[in-house]
Amino acid sequence: DTGVSQDPRHKITKRGQNVTFRCDPISEHNRLYWYRQTLGQGPEFLTYFQNEAQLEKSRLLSDRFSAERPKGSFSTLEIQRTEQGDSAMYLCASSRLSSGANVLTFGAGSRLTVL
């Protein structure tokens, strides 16, 4: 399977704890995106990488959030000092650099529940 992989699929944590999600994109895709989806809403853009460079961050991404993509391969999204409002589905997606750049392939997501 050469799709976008995300781990873990589910994470339950207590408020104030740190959590980290991992995303493995499609290998030939240069661009990698993180989106967040809450109940009853569509996905919202958080940030994106082109290779290892983080090129844009949404204002939704507070200082408690940090994303990395070392070596331009997999990416991690860390949330420090989690709050109940962080509970959501965190979706990773990837796309090509040129042809088809507008079409994102999404992973199944990592669902976070903050108690």
Place this chain on the structure above:
Amino acid sequence: DQQVKQNSPSLSVQEGRISILNCDYTNSMFDYFLWYKKYPAEGPTFLISISSIKDKNEDGRFTVFLNKSAKHLSLHIVPSQPGDSAVYFCAALSNAGGTSYGKLTFGQGTILTVHP
């Protein structure tokens, strides 16, 4: 502000009939539009897209229509099948500035149920 809106939270149709899902947008800079389908416990899956230079794009049972003057797009599924039952999201982006990347703005989604 909700720049992409899907005003119908749900739609129920009979198998074999047409499903029409609607989407409105407010940002005139949007020039590329996509429809994604999402099954439970899976990520959104790309379905069909349309550039603002076109007013129609067709792929098998799926056709997307774009009315730029009304800032409205619709997805037609003919004939509808029970396997089409899913949440459908429309999404839009702007390629302005010559930098094309996937910063999609999504609608809230419409739950489509196709009854046998």
